Amino acid sequence: MPSINALAETAALVGDPARAAMLAGLMDGRARTAGELAALAGITPQTASGHLARLTEAGLLAMERQGRHRYHRLASAGIARMLEGIMAVAEGAAPAARQARSFGPRDAAMRAARTCYDHLAGQLAVALADAMVARGVLELGPDGGAVTAAGEAFFESLGIPMAHPGRGRIFCRPCLDWSERRPHVAGVLGAALCTRCLELGWVRRRAGGRTLLVTPEGARGFREAFGVEVPAAP
Amino acid sequence: MPSINALAETAALVGDPARAAMLAGLMDGRARTAGELAALAGITPQTASGHLARLTEAGLLAMERQGRHRYHRLASAGIARMLEGIMAVAEGAAPAARQARSFGPRDAAMRAARTCYDHLAGQLAVALADAMVARGVLELGPDGGAVTAAGEAFFESLGIPMAHPGRGRIFCRPCLDWSERRPHVAGVLGAALCTRCLELGWVRRRAGGRTLLVTPEGARGFREAFGVEVPAAP
């Protein structure tokens, strides 16, 4: 059974603390240099180099050279989804052992809002998902999500175009938020929503991480469009 | 960042060939004894025992004692989903290196039809998914799926009740078939479809594995209900 070996090999790649830290550091979908990733994982550059080579060889990472820098990023959204899946199990399945620990990121700002590869996560994302469901623009179940007929107008008005491949409403999925333990919106719709919020200046990235800060315009926008009260970040 | 350590620990649990083999052997959702799993992984019972204890401790497996046997199974469908996610990356992301190998299971019967935790997989499952999309009873996108209005009647007529929580149609998700490399139907709908096919006697399990055999009634049923030609297994 060749696939079982492949399963173990892939999991083992993620199963090293240093590599896991580097992969997690790339979960925001952006590319970073080997040096940055080494620092992030708490190892020396030469050790990181070896890890990065193996991850790239296995197809988990993609590398791009730019002058004397080499930028590494996740090879595809599928990789990020796999990592999300493992994280969900890691945080959720562990029984008594780590019940004492607090879940998810310690940083309050990161709990409030962050990116999860290409979509929004954190309290903000969960609140938006709840609001969209409550307003009937979105349906969300444990295994899928879809924009309603009414929802198409809503998203168009936000500046998110509704492409129509097939019948076109199936491009949304739930993603278990690891600080909130409740689903938020991922998939194509989640990515578009995240992009649009950045475009509108409703949120901006905090330097060097996945954390997002809600701007004053964002606080107003989320209140007016979604009926959600989000405090602007200081 | 505690969660990164949890990520690595969980992945490392899957990242051992013996443990991966045992987990993969439980992907059909049924429970097996430690001895069976040991044989499956090609290790002695005492080694398997240690692995099983760790997997159970970590919350990946659940154990149930029955007389002098102890039955182990995946702790939840979420675990199976995580494993599917890793498999998809393992089979899909590997570049040139393993391009020569044939994908997926060698066994022809297993490629034809099998279970994937709680739903159908293999050529049969992909054909059914295609047929359902073509007949307009199902919409399927990369990130989600939904039963159409017309589809509700179709599934009711098959004997699959359409529960209506919320608006009720969001309980379906695509799952990348690892032998076919195309999506089939998973989620609540996929599980119900699989259960119903077993109930109707359209497929039956081959002893001791995930492989499914299509019965003569199944061949007729799939042709009449789905317009899909599936040869009955010998």
Next chain:
DNA sequence: CGCATGCTTCGGCCTGGCGCGAAGGATCAG
């Protein structure tokens, strides 16, 4: 009651692979 079976625990061997230091390209600035 004693034996067989299934599983676990214990102790010791051994290998895989992680990590670092040192040295060897590659790229850019001046």
Next chain:
DNA sequence: CTGATCCTTCGCGCCAGGCCGAAGCATGCG
């Protein structure tokens, strides 16, 4: 060209952890 970065390759020490043999508990059967 020379030096400064950034990254990689090489070689070695080291240790976690996988594996098994042997022995120890449980359960069920005759």
